[in-house]
Amino acid sequence: MKKNTRAAFIRHMLENEHTIEPTPEFSYKALIRSRQDYDEMYRRSIEDPEAFWAQMAAEHLDWFKLWDAVEEYDFTDERPYARYFRGGRLNASYNCLDRHLNGARRNKAALIWQGEPSEEVEVYTYQRLHREVCKAANMLKRLGVRRGDRVVLYLPMIPQLAIGMLACARIGAIHCVVFSGLSAEALKDRIDDSGATVVVTSNYGYRAGKILDLKGICDQALALCPQVKKCIVVRRIDKRTDMTVGRDLWWEDRMAAETSVCEPESMEATDPLFILYTSGSTAKPKGIVHGNGGYLLYAAVTSKYVFDLKESDVFWCTADVGWITGHSYLVYGALANGATSLMFEGVPTYPQPDRYWEVVEKFGVNVLYTAPTAIRSMMKEGEQWVNGHDIGSLRMLGSVGEPITSKAWLWYYSAIGQGRCPVADTWWQTESGGVMITTIPGAVDMKPGSAALPFFGVLPKVIGANGAEAATNEAGNLVVTRPWPGMALGVYRNDQAFKDVYFPTPGYYLTGDGAYRDEDGYFWITGRIDDVMNVSGHRIGTAEVESALVACLEVAEAAVVGYPHPVKGEGIYAYVTVREGAVIDDDLRARLVKSVRTTIGPIATPDVVHFARALPKTRSGKIMRRILRKIAARQTEDLCDVSTLSEPAVVDELIRDNERLIA
Numbered sequence: 001m002k003k004n005t006r007a008a009f010i011r012h013m014l015e016n017e018h019t020i021e022p023t024p025e026f027s028y029k030a031l032i033r034s035r036q037d038y039d040e041m042y043r044r045s046i047e048d049p050e051a052f053w054a055q056m057a058a059e060h061l062d063w064f065k066l067w068d069a070v071e072e073y074d075f076t077d078e079r080p081y082a083r084y085f086r087g088g089r090l091n092a093s094y095n096c097l098d099r100h101l102n103g104a105r106r107n108k109a110a111l112i113w114q115g116e117p118s119e120e121v122e123v124y125t126y127q128r129l130h131r132e133v134c135k136a137a138n139m140l141k142r143l144g145v146r147r148g149d150r151v152v153l154y155l156p157m158i159p160q161l162a163i164g165m166l167a168c169a170r171i172g173a174i175h176c177v178v179f180s181g182l183s184a185e186a187l188k189d190r191i192d193d194s195g196a197t198v199v200v201t202s203n204y205g206y207r208a209g210k211i212l213d214l215k216g217i218c219d220q221a222l223a224l225c226p227q228v229k230k231c232i233v234v235r236r237i238d239k240r241t242d243m244t245v246g247r248d249l250w251w252e253d254r255m256a257a258e259t260s261v262c263e264p265e266s267m268e269a270t271d272p273l274f275i276l277y278t279s280g281s282t283a284k285p286k287g288i289v290h291g292n293g294g295y296l297l298y299a300a301v302t303s304k305y306v307f308d309l310k311e312s313d314v315f316w317c318t319a320d321v322g323w324i325t326g327h328s329y330l331v332y333g334a335l336a337n338g339a340t341s342l343m344f345e346g347v348p349t350y351p352q353p354d355r356y357w358e359v360v361e362k363f364g365v366n367v368l369y370t371a372p373t374a375i376r377s378m379m380k381e382g383e384q385w386v387n388g389h390d391i392g393s394l395r396m397l398g399s400v401g402e403p404i405t406s407k408a409w410l411w412y413y414s415a416i417g418q419g420r421c422p423v424a425d426t427w428w429q430t431e432s433g434g435v436m437i438t439t440i441p442g443a444v445d446m447k448p449g450s451a452a453l454p455f456f457g458v459l460p461k462v463i464g465a466n467g468a469e470a471a472t473n474e475a476g477n478l479v480v481t482r483p484w485p486g487m488a489l490g491v492y493r494n495d496q497a498f499k500d501v502y503f504p505t506p507g508y509y510l511t512g513d514g515a516y517r518d519e520d521g522y523f524w525i526t527g528r529i530d531d532v533m534n535v536s537g538h539r540i541g542t543a544e545v546e547s548a549l550v551a552c553l554e555v556a557e558a559a560v561v562g563y564p565h566p567v568k569g570e571g572i573y574a575y576v577t578v579r580e581g582a583v584i585d586d587d588l589r590a591r592l593v594k595s596v597r598t599t600i601g602p603i604a605t606p607d608v609v610h611f612a613r614a615l616p617k618t619r620s621g622k623i624m625r626r627i628l629r630k631i632a633a634r635q636t637e638d639l640c641d642v643s644t645l646s647e648p649a650v651v652d653e654l655i656r657d658n659e660r661l662i663a
């Protein structure tokens with residue numbers, strides 16, 4: 001049967017099926033081969049978590065010294081916390097590199113890098129990667145970076161990003177990766193908050209055929225960060241670059257002067273490994289802190305079981321290392337397992353919509369981990385882009401970042417997986433360090449659109465409106481009632497935010513997502529319940545966008561909501577009221593959009609700017625976001641009661657304007 005006929009046939013067969021069993025061929029070879037095996041392992045992990053994680057830690061990591069306590073936590077404390085492997089000592093870069101050098105893995109590809117230009121490929125064996133990391137570690141030390149110091153990495157998807165992270169880990173410095181699509185202002189905020197004195201960037205970057213002036217953006221940020229003493233610049237493109245004498249140094253020059261011998265620091269399991277900023281309901285992103293022991297173990301164990309990782313696999317996690325998925329699966333989890341990790345600099349649809357399949361074919365990718373937004377954008381272009389490539393090497397598919405609709409799920413399963421590859425939807429968060437809810441491939445039946453069952457050691461619950469556990473199929477707040485090793489250590493220098501955001505109710509961790517659990521115990525995630533949007537898998541706080549909008553003098557008030565968008569998942573809809581006398585025109589609209597792009601970055605560009613005379617408010621003056629969300633989503637039949645508004649007529653005006661705005 002031809003591939004596209006087969007895909008259509010599979011879709012047709014499955015359209016009305018609620019559950020899909022993994023194929024016997026897959027299950028037979030899987031690490032966890034049956035539902036019974038999953039259940040048994042899950043039971044052990046919950047009944048005796050200490051024994052379970054101690055065994056996992058001994059099997060999956062090399063320790064310089066064993067721990068004094070496996071798990072310590074208190075979710076009801078004034079300062080809620082969870083700590084794993086206190087007293088244990090290890091080094092993350094040693095676990096990702098050195099220990100693979102004694103046997104056959106020494107010459108195995110650790111990192112395969114595919115640049116955006118297809119002729120640019122680099123292969124780092126474990127031995128080569130180890131040498132580069134040691135040199136980079138020595139370079140950082142020579143520049144004065146010590147254990148506990150913060151280093152900001154503002155880099156595109158190039159090997160030096162992974163090398164820089166592992167070099168920091170090696171000397172006990174705390175890396176703080178800033179996504180290279182973020183603006184100068186966002187970069188400056190993160191440099192300030194983390195207190196970094198060294199920044200690593202590259203002179204340029206590629207993005208869908210365009211050249212990004214990363215060093216230029218970095219210079220704008222550094223002009224406002226006098227505390228930064230050194231800026232190391234990777235020469236990504238041979239092109240004129242302004243270098244500030246005394247501050248800026250070329251990566252290549254400095255690396256050439258270093259030896260490839262560098263002893264790894266012995267770190268406490270509970271020492272911080274990195275800070276990664278993520279958006280919440282406040283205007284300023286929070287620095288999520290992850291540690292050396294629990295985090296690394298959780299990244300390693302989830303990589304292995306969620307992706308059924310095998311020694312010979314090529315594992316491609318398409319996420320940018322600027323986000324947690326890249327940290328946990330492209331870098332730490334994959335390398336801790338001694339796997340081959342593929343790093344791709346480009347985007348799915350450039351130069352053509354078949355770029356992913358060209359890469360899969362070229363490197364014989366076995367495990368693909370990508371996001372629903374990428375799946376939707378390729379689905380939109382049509383199956384012909386897949387059919388020209390031999391992607392038969394794929395055996396397992398993963399999805400992450402937002403709820404995947406059953407339609408996109410089925411397309412992924414049939415057009416890409418050809419009905420052979422299990423699809424694991426994986427629900428988790430920056431704060432969770434690794435996958436929390438998923439379909440363990442080969443063992444657990446799949447339900448398109450459901451993230452399925454908890455990973456080992458994870459005890460999620462849905463809390464209903466009355467504060468008690470929700471009934472079957474009743475929606476509520478998704479919480480986690482006990483800790484897991486990947487749980488964040490805290491919010492950098494802000495214990496209060498950690499408690500306020502994640503533990504407003506003592507006793508459990510609040511995820512910020514809504515969910516329900518069906519009659520088979522499967523979790524269905526319904527999306528964020530706080531003021532956080534999910535735009536193409538990027539987490540953006542409505543408050544961040546609002547604060548960028550009100551920075552324009554003409555703006556009196558701004559309210560931002562997410563609305564359904566066919567490719568991005570959620571689009572950004574901004575309601576804006578202007579001050580007396582301000583002129584509403586295309587120029588103002590353009591300046592508002594620009595302000596958001598320069599404050600946050602292009603990913604936060606509003607899709608709609610809706611100028612309004614007034615916003616719907618309660619009599620006490622609170623903006624009714626629920627109503628704004630409904631208008632933006634065009635679900636105005638069920639607006640409920642608007643009589644409590646101070647000025648109910650505003651709602652009709654907004655609905656009318658919305659229809660005119662998006663005709």
Ligand code: WT7
Nearest residue numbers: 400401402403426427428429430513525528539
């Ligand atoms: C938020 C976390 C950790 C992965 C990358 C995003 C949403 C993530 C799923 C999924 C439904 C999902 C949630 C979560 N989310 N994965 N499989 N199904 N929703 O990390 O930026 O920290 O965002 O992304 O809303 O809370 P993040």
